[in-house]
Amino acid sequence: MTALDTELERSTLRTVAWRLLPLIMLGYLASYMDRVNISFAAPTMNAQLGFTASVYGFGGGLFFISYAILEIPSNLALARVGARRWLARIMITWGLVAMSMALVRTDWQFYLVRFLLGAAEAGFFPGVIYYLSLWFPRAYQGRAISRFYIAAPLASVVMGAVAGSLLGLNGRLGLHGWQWLLIAEGAPAVILAFVFLKFLPDRPANAAWLRPEQRAWLETRIAADNAAVGAPDHSQFRALLRPAVIALVAVNFLYLGPYYAFTLSAPTILKEATGLDAAHVGYLVAAGGITGAIGMAFIGWSSDRMRERYLHLAIPLGLVAVCFAILAAGPAPAVVMAVFLAMMACYFAVGGSMWLTPSEVVHPRAMAVTVAAINSLGQVGSFLFPWLWGVAKDRTGGFHLGLTLLPVAFLSAAVIVMGLRRARRRA
Numbered sequence: 001m002t003a004l005d006t007e008l009e010r011s012t013l014r015t016v017a018w019r020l021l022p023l024i025m026l027g028y029l030a031s032y033m034d035r036v037n038i039s040f041a042a043p044t045m046n047a048q049l050g051f052t053a054s055v056y057g058f059g060g061g062l063f064f065i066s067y068a069i070l071e072i073p074s075n076l077a078l079a080r081v082g083a084r085r086w087l088a089r090i091m092i093t094w095g096l097v098a099m100s101m102a103l104v105r106t107d108w109q110f111y112l113v114r115f116l117l118g119a120a121e122a123g124f125f126p127g128v129i130y131y132l133s134l135w136f137p138r139a140y141q142g143r144a145i146s147r148f149y150i151a152a153p154l155a156s157v158v159m160g161a162v163a164g165s166l167l168g169l170n171g172r173l174g175l176h177g178w179q180w181l182l183i184a185e186g187a188p189a190v191i192l193a194f195v196f197l198k199f200l201p202d203r204p205a206n207a208a209w210l211r212p213e214q215r216a217w218l219e220t221r222i223a224a225d226n227a228a229v230g231a232p233d234h235s236q237f238r239a240l241l242r243p244a245v246i247a248l249v250a251v252n253f254l255y256l257g258p259y260y261a262f263t264l265s266a267p268t269i270l271k272e273a274t275g276l277d278a279a280h281v282g283y284l285v286a287a288g289g290i291t292g293a294i295g296m297a298f299i300g301w302s303s304d305r306m307r308e309r310y311l312h313l314a315i316p317l318g319l320v321a322v323c324f325a326i327l328a329a330g331p332a333p334a335v336v337m338a339v340f341l342a343m344m345a346c347y348f349a350v351g352g353s354m355w356l357t358p359s360e361v362v363h364p365r366a367m368a369v370t371v372a373a374i375n376s377l378g379q380v381g382s383f384l385f386p387w388l389w390g391v392a393k394d395r396t397g398g399f400h401l402g403l404t405l406l407p408v409a410f411l412s413a414a415v416i417v418m419g420l421r422r423a424r425r426r427a
Contacts (some may be wrong), residue, residue: 028148031091031125042268060326072369088200141356145356156292249378260385267281294349320406322415327343
């Protein structure tokens with residue numbers, strides 16, 4: 001490769017990254033924030049509406065049932081309609097539904113809105129993963145995915161920083177503080193949808209901001225990567241039957257569900273374990289978002305640099321299990337805070353590496369369906385674990401039982417990943 005070729009590669013990918021990733025990151029930040037902001041609303045919302053832990057856990061998990069059901073159809077529609085219009089459609093509907101959460105008064109209304117929120121958001125995350133595979137060669141996808149996915153921990157920073165102020169608006173215009181929080185954090189998605197429509201091209205061929213030689217280089221490189229994976233299956237759905245894909249579904253199930261069970265109650269758990277007030281718990285959650293962003297950025301950089309995916313997934317899974325085991329032991333408040341920050345770094349490192357593995361085992365033609373299937377079927381755990389977590393809380397009066405079971409799930413996921421690594425090396 002000549003110096004001219006190297007400069008063309010760098011300039012092309014630099015331009016693509018700056019044009020696409022900040023916008024996509026903002027979209028996912030809004031998505032993640034609207035998914036879990038009820039964790040900050042829960043203490044006052046549950047008290048005022050009379051929701052038990054079982055009601056809250058069941059409603060919190062219902063989001064993921066409709067999300068899972070519509071994930072694959074949504075991604076098929078995205079591939080047919082184009083990312084620009086379909087992602088914007090998703091954002092408008094989920095933003096409006098998220099704001100409507102402020103209107104709930106009964107447990108059944110809570111269940112309905114959470115179910116509709118999952119249906120509205122279905123397809124956004126796997127759609128973005130598929131979209132980035134159209135723009136970034138495989139050697140750069142780790143950095144690209146981690147830079148957009150870093151919005152998830154940064155959402156914790158935003159929520160932790162503003163939750164106290166929004167909850168402090170209690171009584172303004174006749175609204176409770178938790179209602180202000182849900183409305184204010186749902187509106188950005190609707191606004192961003194119109195930005196997506198204007199600035200997000202569907203493919204490199206539609207990018208007027210790429211020079212002709214940059215566009216030609218990028219399309220040639222992506223085509224070469226696609227050819228290196230091998231011939232596509234006749235049917236996109238045939239890829240879903242591969243043992244590696246089934247294993248990734250199990251990994252997603254075992255790491256997503258337990259984390260959402262924890263995170264939907266995290267402010268309450270941290271408040272009880274540390275004695276901090278609501279505002280300082282928010283700052284702690286925000287600090288966890290920062291360590292999570294660092295962990296995610298590091299894992300994407302390291303995975304691309306070493307050209308290795310499996311250990312970069314298994315090791316953080318094992319470390320998360322260790323962190324939850326320590327939290328379950330009920331350590332001193334200072335230890336709880338330190339371990340929480342470490343857990344967030346390791347957990348989001350898992351998220352940063354999880355979505356690098358599908359491109360290792362399936363053809364890009366099947367990526368849209370495969371990523372959607374892994375995400376949607378794995379999301380079933382995000383319904384089951386929060387629900388069972390709430391039942392355990394009501395039966396035992398505390399979170400200890402739930403915390404003691406979380407390490408088992410993460411260790412099991414790590415074992416599956418190591419089995420995948422062994423099978424891949426044999427192949």
